[in-house]
Amino acid sequence: MKKGLFYLLIFTSFFLFYPTTYASTVTYPRTEEDFLVPADVQVTESNKMDILNTPAVNASEKLYDFAELFSDSEEGDLIRKIQEYSVLSRYDLAIVTTNNLNGFVIGDYTNNFYDYNDFQNEGIILVIYIGGLDPQIYMGTSALPTSELQKIYSDARIHQTLAYIYKDIKDAKYYNAVDNYIKIVKGFFELDNDKQYVVDGNGNLVKQIPWIEIVILASTLSFIIVILLINRLKKYNVVQYSDNIETKLDPTSIRVSITKDEQVDRVLSKAK
Amino acid sequence: MYQDSEDNGMNYGIAARRFHCRDCNASFISLGSKTIEYCCVCHSNNIETKNDVYEKKPYIVPFRKTLEDAKNDYQKKVLFHPLVPFVFKSKATIEAIQKVYLPVIVVDANLQGTVDFLAGDKTKIMKEKVAFIETKKYSVLADVNLNYHHIILNMTSKLQDRLFHTICDYQFDQLLEYNPNALGDSAILVDDKDLNAVADLGRQRIMKHAMAVIKSNINHELKKVNNNGALLNFVNSKEVLVPVYLLTVHYKDKDYIYLMNGENGAVSLELVFGKIEIILFSLLMFGLIFLIAFLIAYFL
Numbered sequence: 001m002k003k004g005l006f007y008l009l010i011f012t013s014f015f016l017f018y019p020t021t022y023a024s025t026v027t028y029p030r031t032e033e034d035f036l037v038p039a040d041v042q043v044t045e046s047n048k049m050d051i052l053n054t055p056a057v058n059a060s061e062k063l064y065d066f067a068e069l070f071s072d073s074e075e076g077d078l079i080r081k082i083q084e085y086s087v088l089s090r091y092d093l094a095i096v097t098t099n100n101l102n103g104f105v106i107g108d109y110t111n112n113f114y115d116y117n118d119f120q121n122e123g124i125i126l127v128i129y130i131g132g133l134d135p136q137i138y139m140g141t142s143a144l145p146t147s148e149l150q151k152i153y154s155d156a157r158i159h160q161t162l163a164y165i166y167k168d169i170k171d172a173k174y175y176n177a178v179d180n181y182i183k184i185v186k187g188f189f190e191l192d193n194d195k196q197y198v199v200d201g202n203g204n205l206v207k208q209i210p211w212i213e214i215v216i217l218a219s220t221l222s223f224i225i226v227i228l229l230i231n232r233l234k235k236y237n238v239v240q241y242s243d244n245i246e247t248k249l250d251p252t253s254i255r256v257s258i259t260k261d262e263q264v265d266r267v268l269s270k271a272k
Numbered sequence: 273m274y275q276d277s278e279d280n281g282m283n284y285g286i287a288a289r290r291f292h293c294r295d296c297n298a299s300f301i302s303l304g305s306k307t308i309e310y311c312c313v314c315h316s317n318n319i320e321t322k323n324d325v326y327e328k329k330p331y332i333v334p335f336r337k338t339l340e341d342a343k344n345d346y347q348k349k350v351l352f353h354p355l356v357p358f359v360f361k362s363k364a365t366i367e368a369i370q371k372v373y374l375p376v377i378v379v380d381a382n383l384q385g386t387v388d389f390l391a392g393d394k395t396k397i398m399k400e401k402v403a404f405i406e407t408k409k410y411s412v413l414a415d416v417n418l419n420y421h422h423i424i425l426n427m428t429s430k431l432q433d434r435l436f437h438t439i440c441d442y443q444f445d446q447l448l449e450y451n452p453n454a455l456g457d458s459a460i461l462v463d464d465k466d467l468n469a470v471a472d473l474g475r476q477r478i479m480k481h482a483m484a485v486i487k488s489n490i491n492h493e494l495k496k497v498n499n500n501g502a503l504l505n506f507v508n509s510k511e512v513l514v515p516v517y518l519l520t521v522h523y524k525d526k527d528y529i530y531l532m533n534g535e536n537g538a539v540s541l542e543l544v545f546g547k548i549e550i551i552l553f554s555l556l557m558f559g560l561i562f563l564i565a566f567l568i569a570y571f572l
Contacts, residue, residue, distance in 0.1 A: 214565040222557040226550060229355050233545050244441055245423065245481045253419035256489040259386070260413040271396060271403035 025066050028056040038118045051116050053102045054109075059094075059118040062086075067097040067130055069174040078175070081182045089189045091149060092123025092142075095178055099131035110140040122149050126181055128169060135169045137162050152192045153185070161185065290324035290462070298430045299462040300372070301326045303455055312370045312459040313430045314520050314527065326460070329375060329511040331447040334454050335534040342369050342517035342532045349541055354553040357546035360521055360528070371534065373455065373513040374436070375427040375463035377470070378444050380509075381420040383482050385502030388413055391492035412495075414486050416502055420478055424514075425470045427463035431518075431531070433473075439531055439538040442514050460513060475504050 030036050035043050036056040043051060057064055062082045063075060070078065082093045094114060101109045110127040119125075122143050129136040139158045143149035161184045168177035288301045293311035295318050302308050303326070310317050343366055350360045359365060389412040397404050422444045426436050448454055482502070487495045515534025520527050528542040 209566065209569050214562055214569065217565055218558045218561040221561050222554050225557055226355070226554050229353070229553075230545055230550075233353065233355055233543055244437065245420070245477055247441075248420045248423050249481070249485070250419040250421055253417065254485065255415075255417040256486050257415040258412060258489065259415050260411060261391075261491075262411055263408055264411045265409040267407040267409070269405050269407070271405050 030056050037116050054112040054116045064096045067099045069097045074175045085186050092120035094125040097128045106136045106138040110138045288326035291319050294318045301460040312372045315368050329513050331512040333514045335515040337537050355545040355549050369519040371458040372518045373460040377425040378510045379423050379506045383418040383504045388499040390496045390498045392494035425474045428461045438540040439533040
């Protein structure tokens with residue numbers, strides 16, 4: 001009995017104390033003494049109130065389900081996919097669901113959420129707001145001046161992406177929407193970085209074929225094969241005049257005796 | 273079919289059909305009933321026929337390889353080679369391979385006597401810091417005896433010696449005596465070389481080899497024949513018909529020859545690559561590799 005209780009305790013504590021990767025709704029209070037902003041953010045009179053009104057979160061958690069739209073298993077799955085995307089692209093990805101924009105319009109809320117929390121310099125953020133009559137969604141980007149990120153997540157692509165997932169959001173299929181969102185942003189990244197696919201003039205996705213490399217390969221291999229065959233053919237044309245007369249010599253008959261071998265002269269000449 | 277005619281009791285001449293090619297001047301004999309339509313050397317059909325008497329050779333080396341063996345061997349060498357011009361591979365060409373008997377003389381030879389050499393050795397020496405070459409000259413006398421067996425002397429000018437000697441390793445220990453049945457339908461090339469000229473060539477070959485053997489026994493760096501007192505005698509000569517399979521392919525004003533030893537299957541073959549075939553094959557290879565590379569790039 002005691003042993004059973006002991007094992008039950010161990011089993012239960014596994015779930016109590018084992019660190020979860022599930023979405024957090026934990027926010028931290030910002031104060032005038034500690035604004036909890038990243039080191040590169042300068043607090044001024046113009047942005048102080050925006051900072052104080054922006055939720056402070058742990059930037060490593062990535063999925064902030066304030067509106068509680070996802071189940072635990074869905075949260076776990078989405079966080080895993082967000083982490084995979086970040087490893088692949090090296091960009092940060094944050095997803096926020098909320099029913100309170102803290103007085104901001106969704107665009108400002110999104111930008112503030114990313115800028116005033118300790119996310120990477122380069123990344124993207126999706127905010128889903130369901131507090132109003134209709135849900136609102138917004139996607140923001142943060143990039144260095146030389147970054148490829150703005151090219152990968154251009155305005156056109158952002159618009160395409162949001163338009164695609166909005167239907168699911170409206171139908172309250174929040175998991176599907178965010179799952180598709182992650183797939184799409186990952187796809188855009190792979191599209192532009194694999195260099196295997198390009199978008200043609202009509203906007204169609206086409207595989208990029210390395211024509212020049214193929215032509216060079218085909219030419220080189222053809223040339224090598226032809227040269228090898230010519231060399232093989234030339235072997236036939238070298239008619240070896242063997243004159244097998246050496247095989248006709250009776251070895252038992254060979255008799256060569258040196259009967260005289262005497263020096264008759266000696267000549268000395270200067271070497272050239 | 274034929275009748276032997278007697279001449280002073282010796283059974284020499286046989287009534288036969290003699291064919292003469294007007295293009296290459298080859299003459300050949302057929303003892304069989306089959307009419308030969310093409311020259312066995314150049315495959316021309318510009319041949320004239322007349323009845324003649326054939327001076328038979330006393331010995332034959334029989335065919336041990338069949339015509340099918342020769343055709344298969346030839347096909348194996350040319351058929352799947354993409355650069356060989358089509359004329360080499362055509363059915364008509366392959367069917368043109370012919371069984372031919374070549375007239376040769378097989379002799380034994382003995383070289384005996386004394387050869388006087390002037391030999392020398394060079395060494396570099398230093399004298400008072402100046403380099404000199406010291407050449408020591410020697411008078412060397414070599415007493416020699418060498419026996420050669422079964423030297424083959426080609427008696428027809430229609431087959432070059434350089435080609436013939438690459439395949440002429442026949443076994444002469446078991447010669448057949450002349451037998452018209454063994455000859456069958458084979459064409460027999462008529463010997464048209466001067467015997468003395470052939471013998472001289474044979475002597476030169478033997479002497480050249482013999483000198484190399486003798487020089488290898490002289491322990492000096494430089495060797496030069498001063499006086500060759502060795503005598504070369506031909507003994508035990510026999511006139512023999514040796515079997516070959518012969519094909520001549522005419523391509524761009526040149527003749528290319530396929531020659532197979534009818535006894536042991538040794539082959540000499542001259543081939544050429546055609547420029548058009550090279551271009552076509554290159555294009556084909558290019559297209560094939562291009563297609564494969566494209567498919568790999570597209571689907572992977």
